[in-house]
Structure formats: C-alpha cells, structure tokens
C-alpha cells in the first residue's frame with residue numbers, strides 16, 4: 274500500500290509537488306498524467322525516496338520513506354524516465370545488479386533474468402551491451418529490470434514512451450501482472466491509451482494532483 278499525506282517536494286524556490294495525498298492499495302494500477310513539468314517524476318521520486326519530502330509523509334506498507342536505500346530494501350522499485358541503465362554493461366548485467374544486491378543465489382538470479390527478458394521479448398538480446406540496443410529495446414530492458422525485482426511497489430516513469438503498439442501492450446500487460454501479483458503500481462504517462470487501462474487516473478498540474486477516476 275502506497276500512502277501519501279500532504280506531500281510537498283521543493284527544489285529551492287520551485288515547488289514540484291504540492292500537498293498531494295493519495296493511496297494505492299496492493300493490486301491496483303494508478304496512472305498519473307499531466308503536462309511536462311507538472312511534477313509527475315518528482316512525485317514518483319518522492320515515493321521512491323530519491324528526493325526529500327519538504328512537507329507531509331510517504332508511507333509504503335507501514336514504512337515511512339525517507340531515503341532511497343531504505344525504500345529499495347523495502348521493495349520500492351523505480352523504472353526511471355530515461356531508463357537509468359549502465360550503457361557499457363549488457364542487458365543481463367543490468368538486470369543482475371539489483372538482484373545480486375539482494376544476495377539471491379546465482380541460479381535463482383539467472384532464472385529470474387531469463388523470465389524477465391522473455392517477458393519483454395528480449396530473450397535473444399541479453400548479452401548485448403545496452404549501448405548497442407535501440408531506444409525502445411533499452412526501455413524494455415529497464416522494464417525487465419524493474420519487473421525482475423518483484424517489488425511491493427512499482428513506479429514506472431514514462432516506461433512505454435518509445436515503444437510500438439505491440440511492445441506497449443506487452444509492457445502494460447507486465448505492469449498489470451505485477452499488480453495481480455500484489456504490487457501497488459503507479460505509471461506516469463502522457464499516453465491516454467495507457468491511462469485508460471489503469472484502475473484509477475489522476476492528472477497533475479503545477480504540482481497539484483486531481484483525480485479523474487478514483488481508485
């Protein structure tokens with residue numbers, strides 16, 4: 274369960290997120306849309322513990338989120354805009370880093386990576402360097418890395434923006450499957466077709482959140 278109460282995020286004089294309260298229970302997908310600069314990424318970063326909260330509180334399943342390492346250890350997975358992949362490592366290596374950090378056995382890590390790459394139809398590309406992959410393929414690697422972590426919260430920031438229709442459907446199916454597994458999922462998106470698949474839909478404007486369809 275993601276619970277935000279009156280969360281504000283500031284960068285100096287800029288208020289990126291203003292007094293946002295929301296809950297996303299396990300099993301639900303929330304889409305957040307809104308114009309560029311509205312505060313969508315900052316909202317996800319706050320939930321991921323990647324930016325400090327100036328006011329209010331973020332809680333995930335009872336844990337107050339204060340920093341990224343604690344949030345990650347608690348199962349808060351961020352699939353960042355721009356993918357956040359190491360370009361000079363292979364797709365497999367990128368997927369393995371968070372899994373090995375969890376000290377999972379090697380054979381389990383390999384199995385999980387195979388499943389995740391197959392899920393995004395990149396089972397043949399695991400040994401390619403990220404910099405050799407197309408933009409859309411890199412985006413699918415980032416999604417596979419997020420899915421492989423089996424988090425309790427999945428935060429997908431524009432994770433379908435570079436995909437064709439087939440791959441967009443594939444990624445949306447994966448994110449919905451994560452929700453059915455029990456994750457609480459938030460997708461930041463400019464794409465109305467993506468938002469239409471979610472259980473709830475909110476928009477952001479100048480840091481404020483407004484519900485179009487409530488969870």
Ligand SMILES: Nc1ncnc2c1ncn2[C@@H]1O[C@H](COP(=O)(O)OP(=O)(O)OP(=O)(O)O)[C@@H](O)[C@H]1O
Nearest residue numbers: 284287289307308309310311312313314315316354
């Ligand atoms: N690190 C930062 N330092 C200063 N200002 C920032 C920083 N990151 C974001 N901002 C500002 O905060 C506001 C919200 O940005 P944010 O990236 O959260 O919006 P967004 O809705 O995700 O935009 P986009 O759709 O373009 O990704 C913007 O005014 C942006 O310029």
